[in-house]
Amino acid sequence: MTWLLTWLRRLVLVVMVFNFGQLLLPEGEFRRLTRMVLGLLVTLLLLQPFVSLFHQRFNLDDLWPPGEIPPHPLPTRAAAGIVEAGLAALAAAEKEE
Numbered sequence: 001m002t003w004l005l006t007w008l009r010r011l012v013l014v015v016m017v018f019n020f021g022q023l024l025l026p027e028g029e030f031r032r033l034t035r036m037v038l039g040l041l042v043t044l045l046l047l048q049p050f051v052s053l054f055h056q057r058f059n060l061d062d063l064w065p066p067g068e069i070p071p072h073p074l075p076t077r078a079a080a081g082i083v084e085a086g087l088a089a090l091a092a093a094e095k096e097e
Contacts (some may be wrong), residue, residue: 021038
């Protein structure tokens, strides 16, 4: 929850500085360029929580309540499926020979 408060504070601070800077800038080409750069900064700040989700490692075993063991651990089931497929392929190759 602290990351949410930090993110909101940072967003509010950037928007306030952005608006204050707009008051000081003269009209013209430089103002448009500055608005574009600061708009990109605000957009990146808005996307930061979503981007940080992709940099986390998820453990699928955490989906079950503590103390309750899933019927088959997910990596074991996947490995068993791969082994079965490999054995089936080997059996098919032996039949062709």
